[in-house]
Amino acid sequence: MRISVNKFDYMKTPLIIIALAHLIFTTNSFAQAQVPEATEIYVELDIVTPGEGDKAPTDAINLFDGNNLDEWESSNDGSAAPWKVENGIATIIPGSGFINTKKAFADVQLHIEWMSPVAEGKEGQLYSNSGVFFMGRYEVQILNSYENPTYSNGQASTVYKQHIPLVNASRPPGTWQEYDIIFMAPKFSEKGTVVSPARITVLHNGILVQNNVELLGPTLYIGAPHYEAHESKLPLYLQDHGDPVQFRNIWIREL
Numbered sequence: 001m002r003i004s005v006n007k008f009d010y011m012k013t014p015l016i017i018i019a020l021a022h023l024i025f026t027t028n029s030f031a032q033a034q035v036p037e038a039t040e041i042y043v044e045l046d047i048v049t050p051g052e053g054d055k056a057p058t059d060a061i062n063l064f065d066g067n068n069l070d071e072w073e074s075s076n077d078g079s080a081a082p083w084k085v086e087n088g089i090a091t092i093i094p095g096s097g098f099i100n101t102k103k104a105f106a107d108v109q110l111h112i113e114w115m116s117p118v119a120e121g122k123e124g125q126l127y128s129n130s131g132v133f134f135m136g137r138y139e140v141q142i143l144n145s146y147e148n149p150t151y152s153n154g155q156a157s158t159v160y161k162q163h164i165p166l167v168n169a170s171r172p173p174g175t176w177q178e179y180d181i182i183f184m185a186p187k188f189s190e191k192g193t194v195v196s197p198a199r200i201t202v203l204h205n206g207i208l209v210q211n212n213v214e215l216l217g218p219t220l221y222i223g224a225p226h227y228e229a230h231e232s233k234l235p236l237y238l239q240d241h242g243d244p245v246q247f248r249n250i251w252i253r254e255l
Contacts (some may be wrong), residue, residue: 056251064250067199104233107255116144137218153216165209192229
């Protein structure tokens with residue numbers, strides 16, 4: 001006696017096996033996903049002790065702790081930083097020039113405290129003007145912007161002439177102010193093209209004023225910005241704009 005077997009039965013059998021296997025795998029995966037441990041990740045993190053008061057975090061480089069400007073040099077000739085240090089405060093000597101860090105940086109977190117001295121008769125861009133220049137090219141403006149009108153993309157906490165702050169968080173002249181800044185350096189290809197532009201986040205006196213904004217290039221006084229390839233690490237600069245702006249408690253973390 002011959003048994004007739006439908007040829008399609010053989011064709012269906014592998015498909016059924018595959019379907020069952022998929023069902024079992026899906027069921028097991030779903031069951032595993034319901035276990036909390038299935039989505040838990042363990043990583044050994046570096047321990048950083050936050051600073052308190054005028055103390056920097058334990059992994060920070062103390063650029064100015066009130067004692068001296070040994071971490072800085074004159075941008076004119078590389079000699080000792082010419083600004084005045086007294087009573088824990090560094091004061092710009094107008095006309096002495098920019099200063100820059102001896103060490104070069106790329107991506108960083110910067111904390112800096114500054115004060116605009118009270119100056120009767122001064123106004124606009126002439127009232128306590130200075131700036132923080134990342135890599136010597138990308139400026140976050142320092143200025144008395146408390147009841148002192150000027151162009152909006154040039155007031156305190158602007159990414160100069162590129163990004164207006166979200167709010168004006170300025171305190172009056174004669175009081176200390178704080179910037180906490182995250183700077184992500186631009187990245188360039190071997191051919192000099194921009195792989196990723198610079199980005200900046202700024203908190204002014206604890207208030208978010210620049211939220212991960214993208215820079216169009218170096219911050220310029222005149223003209224439209226555009227990138228030119230440069231070194232991956234460069235010094236941080238502080239500007240002498242002719243006003244005796246004061247500084248204290250400056251530290252930086254490399255990211």
